[in-house]
Amino acid sequence: MTKVTTGATMSLDGYIADASHGGFEYLFQWYNNGDVETPTATPGMTMRTSAASAKHLRDLTERTGALVVGRRLFDMTHGWGGRHPMDVPVVVVTHTVPDGWERESDSFVFVTDGIEHAIDKAKAIAGSKEVGVNGGTIAAQVLEAGLLDEVHVDLVPVLLGDGIPFFAGLKITPVQLDGPTRVVEGNGVTHLAYGVRKAG
Amino acid sequence: MTKVTTGATMSLDGYIADASHGGFEYLFQWYNNGDVETPTATPGMTMRTSAASAKHLRDLTERTGALVVGRRLFDMTHGWGGRHPMDVPVVVVTHTVPDGWERESDSFVFVTDGIEHAIDKAKAIAGSKEVGVNGGTIAAQVLEAGLLDEVHVDLVPVLLGDGIPFFAGLKITPVQLDGPTRVVEGNGVTHLAYGVRKAG
Numbered sequence: 032m033t034k035v036t037t038g039a040t041m042s043l044d045g046y047i048a049d050a051s052h053g054g055f056e057y058l059f060q061w062y063n064n065g066d067v068e069t070p071t072a073t074p075g076m077t078m079r080t081s082a083a084s085a086k087h088l089r090d091l092t093e094r095t096g097a098l099v100v101g102r103r104l105f106d107m108t109h110g111w112g113g114r115h116p117m118d119v120p121v122v123v124v125t126h127t128v129p130d131g132w133e134r135e136s137d138s139f140v141f142v143t144d145g146i147e148h149a150i151d152k153a154k155a156i157a158g159s160k161e162v163g164v165n166g167g168t169i170a171a172q173v174l175e176a177g178l179l180d181e182v183h184v185d186l187v188p189v190l191l192g193d194g195i196p197f198f199a200g201l202k203i204t205p206v207q208l209d210g211p212t213r214v215v216e217g218n219g220v221t222h223l224a225y226g227v228r229k230a231g
Numbered sequence: 232m233t234k235v236t237t238g239a240t241m242s243l244d245g246y247i248a249d250a251s252h253g254g255f256e257y258l259f260q261w262y263n264n265g266d267v268e269t270p271t272a273t274p275g276m277t278m279r280t281s282a283a284s285a286k287h288l289r290d291l292t293e294r295t296g297a298l299v300v301g302r303r304l305f306d307m308t309h310g311w312g313g314r315h316p317m318d319v320p321v322v323v324v325t326h327t328v329p330d331g332w333e334r335e336s337d338s339f340v341f342v343t344d345g346i347e348h349a350i351d352k353a354k355a356i357a358g359s360k361e362v363g364v365n366g367g368t369i370a371a372q373v374l375e376a377g378l379l380d381e382v383h384v385d386l387v388p389v390l391l392g393d394g395i396p397f398f399a400g401l402k403i404t405p406v407q408l409d410g411p412t413r414v415v416e417g418n419g420v421t422h423l424a425y426g427v428r429k430a431g
Contacts, residue, residue, distance in 0.1 A: 042245075042405075043245070043382075043384065044245040044396055044397060045242075045243070045244040045245025045246070045396075046245070049405070054405065057405050057407060182243075184243065186386075186423075188407065188409065188410055189405050189406065189407050189408065190398055190405060190408070191404055191405050192398075192401050192405065192406075193404070196244055197244060201390060201392050204391055204392030204393070205249070205254065205257050205390060205391050205392065206390040206392075207257060207388065208243065208388035208389065208390070209388065210388055211388065216411070216414055221411055221414060221423065223386075223421065225243070225388045
């Protein structure tokens, strides 16, 4: 079975961005506060982290076979310049295929008939590897649909006070998770993994 | 120097209670999901946790020499029946000494001239031990006043979706913390400690 996971860097008070959709200078310090380089598929984008975080990132990349993202994240990042930094195919959940893009290529697949079909498509691409879901609103929908298996949190020691929650707009709270099934201590970040309990 | 700390059991999405001031059946499962008994000063109140959480609780109790709490928490708990479960003196920040209570006894000291004086009083009582601050609103005031040294979070794998944040109403965000300086894995809880950065 292809595992479906989601992950985010989150402030200690539960936000993946501040109320102005910023705060990344605090949240993503751990991407650049160490000595160990982790290259990405994006030219010029190299992460410099602690050894523990570098291994965490490398493991994540090796485990991940495809991503599912919302149209908003795709637009915000301008399609990551044509290829996602994790160097895997990305399934984009959208109402319409954006102008100038093929419906399906090696780097992007646009799915216009809902989140379940997007997950199915990503699973077919990922095969024995995992499907990663980003960002929070899409992750909340996947969790609500009972399709999520794991939640990964990179917990950062900053209090933002207000902002965008990881699972924004989640309608099925409270949601009890299992674990943490994994705890990795980086520098200025704690990498936590939790399992989603399945009904029946 | 007497260290001033605050701690709370918090949901993964940053809440110490749900929006109805409840949710404790989820947040405090770790108090009663293990085999190791930790007695408290409250008759009939024994915690049954994992061995790791029991050691964490025992260490906390041994380190703590006095508590500072808000009047609301004192009223909600009816003065913990006369003695706090941690068996230490409690300094209550209040506008007036409640009816039927002495201003100062071995178990409670009521301070009516502000948070700084309450912390001073608690430090004098605690001596070489630590001062613990509860709950979140008082902790936010102590943090804003530059008097807090450490933040302890018992992180629980539940998403409440909405609720009362740990540092409710904090006015000085973002607040960057150091650490975690301690990570203890319990059963269904991760005990995290962070240092507060001091100006100058």
